Amino acid sequence: MTSKQLTSKSGIKCDQTPAALERPDVTKVMTIRSTVTRVCEVITDLHFSVPVALSKPKVPEAVEEVLELRGDEGSVAVVVEKWGFMKAGQPGWLEVTGLLKDGTSHTVKLMDGEPLTDTDEKDGVSRPLLRKELNKFPNKTELTVVFRTTVDACCEDGPVITFPESKYTLRKYYRDLTHFNDRTFGRWEVGPAAPDPRDLTFESLGVANDGTENYAVRNITYTDKNLGAVLHRGFDDLESGTTYAFSARVRRYNTADPTPKLSLKVDNAAITGIETLTDLNKWVTLTGTFVASSDSALLVLHSHERNGMTGNDYLIDYLLVEEV
16 A cells, blocks of 8 residues: 555544545544455454545436426436446335325425435436326425435445535426316316307317327307307416416308307416418417416407398317427
8 A cells, every 4th residue: 555554443544634535525424434454363343534526416307406397208417427436236216205285295206215325326327207207296396305325335234425416496487288088078178159059069170190099179150149258267276477378279160051169268368369261171260368367367269140941051170288
């Protein structure tokens, strides 16, 4: 040995102060228990202290500690940078905790005593956090990310080391889509412009690429009282001051007169012009935006044609409300 001298009395002596002690990011001083074997001599129960820089777990996709979430597909990475005593085989615990809408705590366990891999030792820890797991938390949830490990990789269990925790605010972009593939209206309600149960039925659009059969709402306007709200829904989970887009796909169903005339309304105010449906083979997307004045709003698909005994028939699909 050159710079360090081993003795059975003093353990380890360093000939100079480690440069790491002068680093501002040192967060812990770890005491390591080791056994050293030399020719003709075994020195056991050596204890020495080393400075260790422990970094907070990070979510690289977050900006200024705000994690924006759009959609339900894929994942975001949670990473922990390499640390001084890191070795493959050490167990690791990586958790993300927040409060659910009902106020109860919920923890997503990305690692639960999982041994570190050779790749972890080389590049640092990185584990995927599924967006569908994040979507379980409500908007503006404070997420706490914690990583823990132990000193020893084998032979005996060492103390559990908890790294500094990190906190992020979850920013969920609002998106509420209703299709009719289950042949229900979901949370939408039939309005007064479809007073007869025979007015609105469900029409098959054929089988999609994934093998599921798609359906749309068919309004055959069985009655002659089709002026007004065809479908409506009260929303109570909007955010005051936020801009939303409300859209619906519609298509004419037959060539008989009168032609369907539709628009979208929010709280009885039009957010689109009146669209006249003329093409049997073309879906038209009605789209308008509005700024929520509170957390509640009444959204309506509105018919501007009263008569319907022969014409005024159309399909409705994909009612979408999303933040813009």
